[in-house]
Amino acid sequence: MGRPVVLSNGQMFVGLDESGLVHDFYYPYVGLENLTTARSTQHKIGVWTDGQFSWTDDGSWSIKLDFEADALISDITLQNEALGVRLHLQDCIDHEYNALIRHITIVNLKDVRREIRLFMHQVFEISRDGRADTALYVPDAHYLLDYKGRYSLLIGGQFDDKTEFDQYAVGNYGIEGKAGTFLDAEDGELSNNAIEHGGVDSVIRFSTEIAGGGSKDLDYWIIASSSQTDGERVHFEFKSGAMQDRLRNTRQKWQEWMGRSGQTIDAHNRRSLQHSLLIIKAHCDERGSVLASGDSSIFNFGRDYYCYCWPRDAAYALWPLIRLGHFDEAKQFFEFARDTMHKSGYLMHKYQPDRAIGSTWHPLVHGRRKELAIQEDETAGVVFMVGEYLEANPADKNFVEHLFQTFVIPCANWLSTFVDQETGLPHASYDLWEEKFLTSTYTVSVTIAGLESAARMAMFFDHPEESSRWHKAADSIRQNLDKLYHPDGYFRKGLLLQENGEIQYDDTLDISSLYGPFMYVGLPIDDERLRSTAKQIDEKLLNSSPSGGVLRYEYDNYFLTKREYKGNPWIVSTLWLAQYYSTAKQPEKAQQLLDWALAHELPSGALSEQFDPENGSPLGVTPLVWSHAEMVNTILDLNKDAKSSV
Secondary structure (H helix, E strand, O other), X not given: OOOOEEEEOOOOEEEEOOOOOEEEEEEEEOOEEEOOOOOOOOOEEEEEEOOEEEEOOOOOOEEEXXXXXXXXXXXXXXXXXXXXXXXXXXXXXXXXXXXXXEEEEEEEOOOOOEEEEXXXXXXXXXXXXXXXEEEEEEOOOOEEEEEEOOEEEEEEEEEOOOOEOOEEEEEEOOOOOOOOHHHHHHHOOOOOOOEEEEOEEEEEEEEEEEOOOOEEEEEEEEEEEOOHHHHHHHHHHHHHOOHHHHHHHHHHHHHHHHOOOOOEOOHHHHHHHHHHHHXXXXXXXXXXXXXXXXXXXXXXXXXXXXXOEOHHHHHHHHHHHHHOOOOHHHHHHHHHHHHHXXXXXXXXXXXXXXXXXXXXXXXXXXXXXXXXXXXHHHHHHHHHHHHHHHHHOHHHHHHHHHHHHHHHHHHHHHHHHOEOOOOOOEOOEEOOOOOOEEEEHHHHHHHHHHHHHHHHHHHHOOOHHHHHHHHHHHHHHHHOHHHHEEOOOEEOOEEEEOOOOOEEEEOOOEOHHHHHHHHHXXXXXXXXXXXXXXXXXXXXXXXXXXXXXXXXXOOOOOOOOOOOOOOOEEHHHHHHHHHHHHHOOOHHHHHHHHHHHHHOOOOOOOOOOEEOOOOOOEEOOXXXXXXXXXXXXXXXXXXXXXOOEO
């Protein structure tokens, strides 16, 4: 299903589904813990009027989901012609507190005065399976509280005239054969049951009369905190203040962040660029993690989710931010990487937002050999990105110098020695797609770039011996790059040195085997090896199915739904080819590929990971931060001379 709208403030993250309903609710980290049921259940919104009731996700509502142009605030319209009701929602995570605020305008579409009742339903799972949670009504301060241990979720709200909800109900959800307390709302009345424990949910009712053609504004909030006392303090502040000011101030904070960009872009792609930047920023935790995706819907049919910080994905996410002058996020991530780095000088497969090591499927043994369960390109790519940061922001040399001492030196030393003497190439590790254990062309390319970047930083910080050693290591690897070039005229996926000393080649055509040498090795753009690899990708990976786009590699089975095709098109792979053609001074080809990606945005601007090869429907997670990073980079590449501001 995906999350076409995501909201965040760097500590709290909320994902709204295709009906505009709360489906993911992460606190106290962006991406950890998910305090909803995640797999199949979302919060609900219901409307009663004229004796009729409808949930907004029952199929009878027209739904439009979007963001504001320059702020991480939703712009959602829900309309039911039969009921004669329209709801307009502006949702945000408050800039000051960990609170989801939904500003709802209820519009009476009929020409007579009517009573309209709005029902807001909540279901959380704070403890495992929610079996030990408690939900209760607090009468003195008039709110509902869902809590367990150090997690307190306070639910309240009021109309703009300070009128609060007039009924509530707390009950059981998903246990003992009980479907959920939300069913209590469907007759327009609630029981006022004041407490329940175990698997719990809750509903509150807001009742008002609205003149024909008129409207009424309502603010609803969920405040997350470590204690009831802390949450209640914010609750009272919300009740006594002007909620429109909070929305306005949050919008201003986002506009200030967007305005820091030093780049310009033409008006044609401004919306897509802005929305991509907002989505990237939404996945950045202020403690350094950069989440690959907050979309937990993949958990419905998979064994895990994307709510981790992959160092590779994080580096790619930060690249456009660095290009645009957004440096704070990069600094926070570099500190995260430094603090999670293995003492030997490499980064692990992935991490949780709280810096714990994430789950993996990479074994520690291959045959009779012990191996590292890593992807070498993740370490090299982050080192490379530190160099990009220094080049873009030389005024921050003191920060980078400390990072050089504590992170770059151990990483570069490890990269320079993680080499097979027989091939002169990096030792095998997992490829960037996390599937094959080999020495891939892409990893070799990023390793060269990481070592060369480290060498330049070493000279900048007056470490000539390290600079010379790392330059020599990079040059040595570079000299062996042609071992990865296939006689048929393209860079192979990679090779694997066998225990008997023989080399086993993987001749798969892979987009990363073009992007690596093009982007990281620094081969001339007219190098015949690049041109011939691009030609084969055009012939075999581009437009290989009716939905168009570029595959990651031939016969890619990940999420493949139509076996008659060689794989699904991806945003990342398509835009990588666009970036190649942009650099190769073939802007028409690059623009066609960018246009394909733009055409596959959801109305909110969210981009999925990949798409069905036949009908182009989204597959994988939505949004994927990496997709948005490549969208921004490609737009910037194609608009370097644009003069209108972002």
